[in-house]
Amino acid sequence: MMKPIASFLAATTMMVSPALAELALEKDELTFGFIKLTDMAPLAVAYEQGFFDDEGLFVTLEAQANWKVLLDGVIDGQLAGAHMLAGQPIAATIGFGTKAHIITPFSMDLNGNGITVSNKIWSEMEPFVPKMADGRPQHPISASALKPVVEQYASEGKPFNMGMVFPVSTHNYELRYWLAAGGIEPGFYSPENITGQIGADVLLSVTPPPQMPATMEAGTILGYSVGEPWNQQAVAKGIGVPVITDYELWKNNPEKVFGISAEFAQENPNTTLAVVKALIRAAMWLDENDNANREEAVTLLSQPEYVGADRDVIAASMTGTFEYEKGDVRAVPDFNVFFRYNATYPFYSDAIWYLTQMRRWGQIAEAKPDSWYDEVAKSVYKPEIYLEAAKLLVDEGLADAKDFPWDSDGYKAMTPAEDIIDGIPYDGRAPNAYLESLPIGLKGNQKIIASEIQG
Amino acid sequence: MTATDPQAVASHEREAKRARLFTRINKADSWFQVFGLSWITPILKAAAGDNPKAQLKEIWRLLCVPLIAIALFLALWATLAPKVQTSLGAVPGPAQVWSEAVGLHEDAKIKAAKEAKFNDRVEARNQKFIEKGEPEKVKHIAYTGAPSYYAQIWTSIKTVFFGFLIATAIAVPVGIMAGLSPMANSAINPIIQIFKPVSPLAWLPIVTMVVSATYTADDGLFSKSFLNSAITVTLCSLWPTLINTALGVASIDKDLVSVSKVLKMNTWTKITKLVLPSSLPLIFTGLRLSLGVGWMVLIAAEMLAQNPGLGKFVWDEFQNGSSSSLAKIMVAVFTIGIIGFMLDRLMYAVQSLFTFSANR
Numbered sequence: 001m002m003k004p005i006a007s008f009l010a011a012t013t014m015m016v017s018p019a020l021a022e023l024a025l026e027k028d029e030l031t032f033g034f035i036k037l038t039d040m041a042p043l044a045v046a047y048e049q050g051f052f053d054d055e056g057l058f059v060t061l062e063a064q065a066n067w068k069v070l071l072d073g074v075i076d077g078q079l080a081g082a083h084m085l086a087g088q089p090i091a092a093t094i095g096f097g098t099k100a101h102i103i104t105p106f107s108m109d110l111n112g113n114g115i116t117v118s119n120k121i122w123s124e125m126e127p128f129v130p131k132m133a134d135g136r137p138q139h140p141i142s143a144s145a146l147k148p149v150v151e152q153y154a155s156e157g158k159p160f161n162m163g164m165v166f167p168v169s170t171h172n173y174e175l176r177y178w179l180a181a182g183g184i185e186p187g188f189y190s191p192e193n194i195t196g197q198i199g200a201d202v203l204l205s206v207t208p209p210p211q212m213p214a215t216m217e218a219g220t221i222l223g224y225s226v227g228e229p230w231n232q233q234a235v236a237k238g239i240g241v242p243v244i245t246d247y248e249l250w251k252n253n254p255e256k257v258f259g260i261s262a263e264f265a266q267e268n269p270n271t272t273l274a275v276v277k278a279l280i281r282a283a284m285w286l287d288e289n290d291n292a293n294r295e296e297a298v299t300l301l302s303q304p305e306y307v308g309a310d311r312d313v314i315a316a317s318m319t320g321t322f323e324y325e326k327g328d329v330r331a332v333p334d335f336n337v338f339f340r341y342n343a344t345y346p347f348y349s350d351a352i353w354y355l356t357q358m359r360r361w362g363q364i365a366e367a368k369p370d371s372w373y374d375e376v377a378k379s380v381y382k383p384e385i386y387l388e389a390a391k392l393l394v395d396e397g398l399a400d401a402k403d404f405p406w407d408s409d410g411y412k413a414m415t416p417a418e419d420i421i422d423g424i425p426y427d428g429r430a431p432n433a434y435l436e437s438l439p440i441g442l443k444g445n446q447k448i449i450a451s452e453i454q455g
Numbered sequence: 456m457t458a459t460d461p462q463a464v465a466s467h468e469r470e471a472k473r474a475r476l477f478t479r480i481n482k483a484d485s486w487f488q489v490f491g492l493s494w495i496t497p498i499l500k501a502a503a504g505d506n507p508k509a510q511l512k513e514i515w516r517l518l519c520v521p522l523i524a525i526a527l528f529l530a531l532w533a534t535l536a537p538k539v540q541t542s543l544g545a546v547p548g549p550a551q552v553w554s555e556a557v558g559l560h561e562d563a564k565i566k567a568a569k570e571a572k573f574n575d576r577v578e579a580r581n582q583k584f585i586e587k588g589e590p591e592k593v594k595h596i597a598y599t600g601a602p603s604y605y606a607q608i609w610t611s612i613k614t615v616f617f618g619f620l621i622a623t624a625i626a627v628p629v630g631i632m633a634g635l636s637p638m639a640n641s642a643i644n645p646i647i648q649i650f651k652p653v654s655p656l657a658w659l660p661i662v663t664m665v666v667s668a669t670y671t672a673d674d675g676l677f678s679k680s681f682l683n684s685a686i687t688v689t690l691c692s693l694w695p696t697l698i699n700t701a702l703g704v705a706s707i708d709k710d711l712v713s714v715s716k717v718l719k720m721n722t723w724t725k726i727t728k729l730v731l732p733s734s735l736p737l738i739f740t741g742l743r744l745s746l747g748v749g750w751m752v753l754i755a756a757e758m759l760a761q762n763p764g765l766g767k768f769v770w771d772e773f774q775n776g777s778s779s780s781l782a783k784i785m786v787a788v789f790t791i792g793i794i795g796f797m798l799d800r801l802m803y804a805v806q807s808l809f810t811f812s813a814n815r
Contacts, residue, residue: 308775
C-alpha cells in the first residue's frame, strides 16, 4: 500500500513544482574534488545526469593533482567534499599524517583496484605461476610467484621498488596484503620513520594514480597498486601486466568514500543530505538493470575533464571484464560495484578493517582495545546521515525501500575465509583477534623501536 | 607658350598622386613590420607600379621563402612523426594535430551550449527566490562545468598580464631609483644577481604557501590559484625590466643632466621631463623581455600547480594518456607559441608608438 502513495506523491510534486521536494539548503554552491579514477563515477554521473540539479545544488567538480592536495583542500575548506581514499578520513581523524575531523556519510564503491608489474618483472615471475589447461596463467596469482624475483634482486643488491598512491590508501594496504600473503615483507612504519620501509623486502613509495604507467615505463618503479583505468592503461600501452585485481584479493572489499569535514556536515545538515541523496541516485543509476548504463558511464568518464583516458581502456574494467594480458580478457562481473550489496552504506566494519591495517603496519604505533576501534569507526562513518537521505529518496519515490539495510548495526557479517586470498576470515567486531590471525604484521603490544619489532 | 600643356599637368598630378601613394605605403610599412607583415609592402608597391622586378625579389624573400620553409617543416614533421612510436601510439603529424584543433573548437561550442543552459537554471533559481519574496538569496552563480579550450587560453592571458603589470609597477620605479643613484644601484645589485636566475618552479611552493596563509578571503576578488600563478610570473619577469630601466636611466646624456642642474629642476620634473623620455627605449626593451619571460614562466607554473590555464590543459592531457592526448598537447604548444609571438609583437608595437620621438 505504501508504494503507490509514494509514487503518487512524487508525481504530483513533479507536476506542481520540483521545488517542493527540495530541502532548505544552507549552501547551494559547492566544489568537490576528485582524482582521475573510474571510481569517481558517482560524482560525474550525479553532475551529468542532473541529480545535483534536482537537489538545487550547483556543483563544480575539480580534478586534483594528488591525494595529499585533495585532503588539504577538504581540510582548509577549498573543497566542500571529495572522492577520498577510505583511509583518509580515518587517518585524519586519528591524527596520522594530518589531524582534522573528516567524516563520511557515503561509501563510493566496492573493488576497482589492481596490482600491475612491468613486462620485465612479469617475464621473470611467470615461470612460477601455475598454468591452466589452455596455457594461460591461473588466477588469482599469489605473491609467492614474485618472491623468487624479489630475492634475486636482493642478492644482486638492487632495490625492488613498487608504487602505491598514498600512505593510508587502500592500494597501499592491498599491495601489502598481497605481498605479505605471499611471504614477502612490505615493511613497517614507526612514529620516527614514516617511509614505511622498515625491514622491507619490497620498497613501497607514493606516486599519484595517473602517473603510475609513466613512472613504471621510466623504470622508477617495477610495479604498482592503483585503481582503474591505470592498470588497464598499462595493458593498452603494452608496458605491464596486471597480476591480480582486488576483487580476487578480497571479494567485495570497500573502496573509496565521499569525505566531508565534520564541521561542514554540522553547519550544513540539509546540504549534506541533498548531496548524499544525489550520490545515492548516481550509484543506483550506475548499477541499474544489470549495469545497463555502464556504456554511457564509460563515455562520460572518457571526457577529458573527468578521467580522460581512452574509452576502450575505461570500458575494459567498467563493463564487467578485465584484461590481464593483451587479449587475455576474463569476466569479472563485480569488478566495479557502485550500489548492489549495499556498496554505498558506510559500514563501521569497513572502517575497522582500515584501522587494523594501520595497526598491522605500524601507522598506529601502540596497541588499542577493540572498543577504541569501534569508537573511531563511529566518529568517522555516519550511516545515520546516509539512511536519512535514503529515506527522503524512498519518500519521493526515487528509491526502493528494500535496497537499504535499515536495521543494520553497522557491522557486516564476517567475511568468510574463501573470499580472501590467504584464507583468513575478517570480523570487524574483533579487530585484535583478527590482527593475531595475520602471519606478518604487528599484533598485541608489539611496537617498532629503532627498526626492530619489540614485545 | 603661356598655356600649360594639359597633358603635362595631368601627368604632373599623376606623378604627385603616385608620390603620395608611395609615402603612404612607406608609412604603412613601419606598421607592417611591427606586426610581422612586412611582405605586404612589396606587393602594394608592385600593385602601385613600382619597378616590378625589384619588388618581385622582395616578395620572394619576405613571403615565398618563409612559406616554403613552413611547408618544408610540415613535410618533415609529417614524414618523421609516424616513425616515433610511443606507448600512446605514433607521434601525431600535422593532419592529426589540425583535426584535434578542430575537435577542441567543436568541444568549445558544445560547452558554450551547456553554459547557456546552466545560466538559464541560475536565472530560474533566482526567479524562484524573487517569487518567494527572498530577494537576498538571489545571486550570480559562475558556470560550474569544465572550461573550454578558449576559456583556458583567456585565463592564461589574463594571468600573465596581471603578473606582468605588478612586475612593471615594481620594476620601473626601482629601476629608476637604481639608475639615478649609484648608491641604490650597488645596494640592489646583489639581490638582482641572486634572484634573477631562480626558476619559477622554485618560487611556486613559496608563493603557494604565502598566498594560502595570507589570502584567506573565501570568495575574494581573485581566486588563490590565479594569485599563485600571477605572483610567480611577477617574481620571474621582474628582472629584465628592472635591469634595463636602471641601465637606461644611468646612461642619460651627461649634458642633459647638467642642464637639469642649471635649471634647478626638482626630482619629479627631472624624472618625468628628462629621465623617462630618454630611457624609454631601454625600458620598453626590458618590458618586452619581461612579458616573454612571464609567458614562459606562467605555463610552467600552471603545469606544476594545476592552476587553470593552458599549462593545466597540457598536464591534464599528459595524465589522461588517451590516444588523442599527444595531438592535443601539440595544439597547445602551437597556441602557446603563437600567443607568445603575438604578445611580443604587441609590446613591440607599443614600444614603437612611445619611443618614436626618442628615436628622432
